Amino acid sequence: MAGRLRRGIRMLGSVGFRCSIAVLLILLSITGTVPEPLASPAHHRKAGPGTTVRVSAARSDAVVPAAGRAEVITYRMRSVSGRVVAATGLMLLPRTAAPVGGWPFVVYNHVTTGAADSCAPSRVRPTSEAHELMTRGDAIATRLLDAGVAVLRPDFEGIGAPGPHPYLIGRSLARSVVDLVSAARRAEPRLGRDWVVAGHSEGGVGALWTASAGQALPTGTHLRGAVAFTPVTRTADELELLRHVPTAAGGIGGLSAIAALIIGGAATVDPALARSLRRGALSPEAVRLLPHLETRCLPGLGASDSWGGLAPADIPGPDGDRFVSRLEAVMRANDPAAVTLRAGLPIRIDAGILDAVAPLPFTEALVAGYRAQGADVTYERWLGGHPEVVKDGYAAGPAVAWMLDRLGVEVS
Template structure:
């Protein structure tokens, strides 16, 4: 389908029924993107709806952004950007962002980096991920789902813009760092026509199963509890047999049903949501000994980003990051190095990062931008 057929407004994100035949990565439709979701340094911004496939082998649609540079770099290389945690609400999706959107504060954070990429001549594609903006649950931190979304949007962009090359780098922050590492792992089989030159993962999410175990042991309220329902929605998307009623207390289940569809991660951490419930009040007393608890753990452990990669992995971490702790990232790097060899894993750390109105967790993007641009130029030049 072509952009001329794209419906406007929220209808853009609703796929035609039945879904047209095609391959993963085929665009359904595209249309001009304006407003705060658009990248200021792009020659053109488009939102795109494209085919993908969930981890159960079923066809789905995913949305995202395609931004073309004003002055393309030689060879028309592409950078696929994987965003950090925004929540699971459709209106939190980056391509649906508005000034008063639930995740606006987080969605604008990578714009500085992306605009620098565009100024350097790179086409940038930015997936919303499965189930963010589009129908269905968001498989939060389910690596294969993230990887498919990150890679399939490159296919969609190249179909819509045939001048774009198959030379691709993946950059991702936080949840997106997790996604970027899994994209490196899955790319050879999922998108074999692409030449992935390397991956940079900023403060990648890892060892989430540990958080799932620890949060329900906390006898206090804390904003980090807002991540707990996201762990659950991701696990259920990967394993629909998980029964949340058997896991959660009545209060926690009520909050989950009410808030997951509408609140950003920041919203989930507010006092009137999961930020106002004791960690010890999340799970039923008998849940830890039950099968559903073990199923959630199994999903989270299976999606820890300790995976093989045929391309170089560059991991970047601020040592003062209060969200993704340096000790966690260092352990991940050690495991990735053991699996892939020291020549294929680079670890970049910063004692301090640029001031950021939200957190040093985001400041690492600004601090590492010059090094990222130098790394990209070197990796693309090898082609």
């Protein structure tokens, strides 16, 4: 009996092996690639930054129609605390065959969507609270894909994966970019070496920090340019003005929501500031709303039952002056104006003349500062506000043409 049982187990094992080989051959014939193997959870915890953890099919509105394939990559990145943590991002591949040397690609960083996991653009659904924000880069992605350029879209640290989001913290945004590039090129060998980094608003800050002379780039790749659409700058100055506003009416509540994200982001890099939040830095009303940062996206944070119902002047607590001073110091250290750009890297900045989020005079000063460094900056102004700049009819077409030129892609 025991002998027959052992023979039966060996036969089942052989059949299972043959079935696995058959499935693999079928997948190869359909996709031309071997599916990414999933290692054990223990292996993932030990894996270094830029390691691919999982590749899965993107779903719903995360799939840009122009893409030949759309996948969500779970990868490992270096966090602001120095730990290696999980992160997610979207990989969109063109419908056209990869050229010799692989597809050139653009990493596109999204506008502010929020800090909760549900705000990750790779998770967008028709019913998503921040749907318009999460898909605002689709026009640019479509133009790039149609030109045969792949697109990577990081969700950023703490969005779509455990942990807080370091909102507007430059080195975190940049690490989200470079570690996604490494992971995507491991998962998809048809991605080439040449790439451009771009982004809108918060994503523009991430693009500029990626272009920093101090940011290490993935081995074997060539960053050919950086594009920042309406990058937010001089946030510390805006906070100083905002803190004295006594009402949440007239759209000011939306700025209170942004202030909340800034507070949460600064707390990830300043432990003393983080400890102070519930010890007098914030008002009791603001402390009560802190959990909303992990459950609501930007529209929800701006609602009257959340931070949007709180006047900016009512956010600081009894120790507010010292808290705001510390908060402003964090923002100045992470401002795009603090970036020393990589020598010789072409930069493009697109601004909205009517932009109330990234005011034109602030952007003009940023451009002047970069040019004073000797940077090659292409600067364009558009008759629109913060949301319009990245759309068709505004900067989308000219900016994509600029990216394609940097990548050496000819469009017929």
